[in-house]
Amino acid sequence: MAISKATLAAIQQAYQVWAETKGDDVSALLDLMTDDVEVTTLPDGREPLAFTKACHGKAEMTQYFHALIGDWSIVHADMEDMISERNLVVVLLTTCWKNRRTDKEFTSPAAHVWRFRDEHAYQIRLFFDSAKWSAAADGKSR
Numbered sequence: 479m480a481i482s483k484a485t486l487a488a489i490q491q492a493y494q495v496w497a498e499t500k501g502d503d504v505s506a507l508l509d510l511m512t513d514d515v516e517v518t519t520l521p522d523g524r525e526p527l528a529f530t531k532a533c534h535g536k537a538e539m540t541q542y543f544h545a546l547i548g549d550w551s552i553v554h555a556d557m558e559d560m561i562s563e564r565n566l567v568v569v570l571l572t573t574c575w576k577n578r579r580t581d582k583e584f585t586s587p588a589a590h591v592w593r594f595r596d597e598h599a600y601q602i603r604l605f606f607d608s609a610k611w612s613a614a615a616d617g618k619s620r
Contacts, residue, residue, distance in 0.1 A: 497555040526615035582614035
């Protein structure tokens, strides 16, 4: 089943609010998720990216966002494209982050893959350059 135009517009708006507020307002992103959403990343919590561990449910996703913004500041997050097919939405971004502890900044592409059920995401997979994130987190060049 195709995702509605209203949901696609809500996704675009949620990313825009997230970028404009530098991550301070994630309510629109959370509103797009089911209560039992599962979110995974490639680093899956490995140091120095502990915040990336798998999340199960909105409460853990809220903790994820708090940990992310606690350690990192968004310089910019630009949605480049959104692709929708059946129950799947892929958001392609270019993001620039700065680590609050090391003061290291980097720019990286990212892809967020959302799977929807009844107009709410039940699974999200986040893909990003974890080597750049790790280098900025530990202050080392890679």
